[in-house]
Amino acid sequence: xxxxxxxxxxxxxxxxxxxLYGVLTRKNLIRVVISLDVVDxxxxxxxxxxxxxxxxxxxxxxxxxxxxxADQASRMVDPLPQSxxxxxxVIGFGVTAVALTLLMRLxxxxxxxxxxxxxGLKW
Amino acid sequence: xxxxxxxxxxxxxxxxxxxxxxxxxxxxxxxxxxxxxxxAIEETIPQSGAANTVTAIVVQFRGLDTLGEVTxxxxxxxxxxxxxxxxx
Numbered sequence: 001x002x003x004x005x006x007x008x009x010x011x012x013x014x015x016x017x018x019x020l021y022g023v024l025t026r027k028n029l030i031r032v033v034i035s036l037d038v039v040d041x042x043x044x045x046x047x048x049x050x051x052x053x054x055x056x057x058x059x060x061x062x063x064x065x066x067x068x069x070a071d072q073a074s075r076m077v078d079p080l081p082q083s084x085x086x087x088x089x090v091i092g093f094g095v096t097a098v099a100l101t102l103l104m105r106l107x108x109x110x111x112x113x114x115x116x117x118x119x120g121l122k123w
Numbered sequence: 124x125x126x127x128x129x130x131x132x133x134x135x136x137x138x139x140x141x142x143x144x145x146x147x148x149x150x151x152x153x154x155x156x157x158x159x160x161x162x163a164i165e166e167t168i169p170q171s172g173a174a175n176t177v178t179a180i181v182v183q184f185r186g187l188d189t190l191g192e193v194t195x196x197x198x199x200x201x202x203x204x205x206x207x208x209x210x211x
Contacts, residue, residue: 013140017133024129051160053153059164059176069168078153078160079176086181087192094199101203 008049015042040092051078
């Protein structure tokens, strides 16, 4: 029996590795930005998985009378990584927007988004 | 050549993660080490009155952090319009 957290840990590691490979090998800068987003997704999945407990419930209190609040609290997953990831998603969106805007300006000035055609920083 | 170097780099990164990071991060019982998260769960209803612990953390326990997050979001939107040279 493979546990859920093992599956999610390997998924996040695979996504991070795929994204790093894309950042390292692609020449098209748009693909590099997409690879950075894949790394971002993998890190977010990893952080959420850290807070998972076995048979855990979402950290939301229910109003039903069957289970007491303390009993609900004992089965909740860790809410701290979830709120951290909620912030990280928004920040990742901002980072992607700025990166794509810079890329647009680069294309307007140089006429290309391929790293191999940009000679400005080479000597 | 570049692809070979990329594969070597990510394989070494995976090795680093498995041998150094995950070995030290791995715990059998996560509930035993989550002191701050446990405090957030227990203080949700007494201190914030919210039913959802995540929203209680985001907007109340760590409201200043969320203010900084919104600042970053609006700053990036402003940077985008500036970088586009005022074109709309």
